Amino acid sequence: MDADDDAILAVENVSKHYGSIVALEDVSLSIKDNEVLSIVGDNGAGKSTFIKLLSGVIPATAGEFYMRDEETGKLGQIVLDSPTMAKRSGIETVFQHMSLSMQHDVAANVFMGREPLKDGVSGKVLRRIDREQMERRSIEALDEIGFEIDPRAITGELSGGQQQAIAVARALITDPRVVILDEPTAEVSVEGSQKILDLIEELQASGKTVIFITHNLEEVFEVADRIAVLRSGSLVTELENDGTIDREELVGHMTGAIQQG
Template sequence: MTQAPVLSLRGVSKRFGAVQALSDFDLEVRAGEVVALVGDNGAGKSTAVKAIAGVNPPDGGVIEWQGRPVTIHRPHDAQSLGIATVYQDLALCDNLDVVGNLFLGRELRRFGVLDEVRMEQRSRELLDTLSIRIPSVRIPVASLSGGQRQTVAIARSLIGDPRIVILDEPTAALGVEQTAEVLDLVERLRERGLGTILISHNMVDVMAVADRIAVLRLGRNNGLFEKRSTTTEEIISAITGASDSAVTRRQARKREEREARGEGSP
């Protein structure tokens, strides 16, 4: 990609007491691409997300927005720039309907009164644009499936017209069909020209939708891979810090056996 990144992190570090959670972390996200951020538990993924989202400002390093250095000290700063974050807990209100959740904290008013008609209309338009299928925008969120709840949370993040969307484990605890719905939505975010940071432990999901994969290990960058030219085994090797793995050793052994038999590559 030749276009300039919308969001850049350069040398970002964060310490919590004696624990160095992030060390010289770099990341770039461009418009219309999905960047997966992967790593083992404790690798620093959540710390990186919270630094971008303004929850835990970094101790050092530079964050650039469209090539300009910015400071993100609180969530409002990130939102004002155009960064939306959907956390794993979704933060949906089960007692409210879909419209109420989409516009929670951003309610539209007319003459000082909630403009329910306009909010419902905009809700339908947004969900239709994203091809999100739910029975009704007036159905309580508590009655939706896990996948539908996730898509509603992602749709809510778009109300403020962000440029970058961060998705924290969006397919965790979802079934196969619900996971497919969420991954379809991630691809539609890319089609809308949004930059997406996807945090996930599921390598199948990552390889299905990511354009680039950034690996964090022990708070440091441990590889940046183009999806089209890498393998799941290579990513796992970077995550674990191994130069190879049982899977790659098996592949190498099978390849050597085929070559010994004169069969060549499959």
């Protein structure tokens, strides 16, 4: 396929149709290794559909997905027909609605559904969970992204920014190569939003590739290396966030006031 030499993930001619309704049409996009790519567009532009395809939540109607093999260094085709397959490919997604269990503590949420078992008979036979390991690794994962949160704290009693950090830490436990953040600042305070933007920079500094979806264009200009604009289910342009574009120009691409070509 035709992709950038430094691409870690690429999609080629991807479409999603629901009968006669076209949610996404013929999108080709390369995501570079260790970049922060922001995907923007008005409501109905196709952002959520695109993210669900990359996450394996819904299958594509047409098109292919590629991931760079860590051993060969070459792009190889991957199948993203389920969340499990996406995770196996190294893609983790933190959706806007984080699916955290508010009555459980931090460590329980970080390891929800993949709790480690104790060594020996107690783990293999009696299936006892290694709670000490869960707490230790939760602290490490949160520390990696710049948050200090008690692993025994009840999740529902924490701030929105802290809850987002827990959701990200849960994604990082599998050591993914690509982290997708879907509207991570939508329901948090101004202070919490800044912590999440700092978190994105921490993820990039640790070697992760980040795909960042947001309606807040000021946040895009603050953390994105590159911006992909979707409109009416199509990719209309890709822009380098190099200081030469402004909000008015970006909105023009989103609304169609500025046409490519």
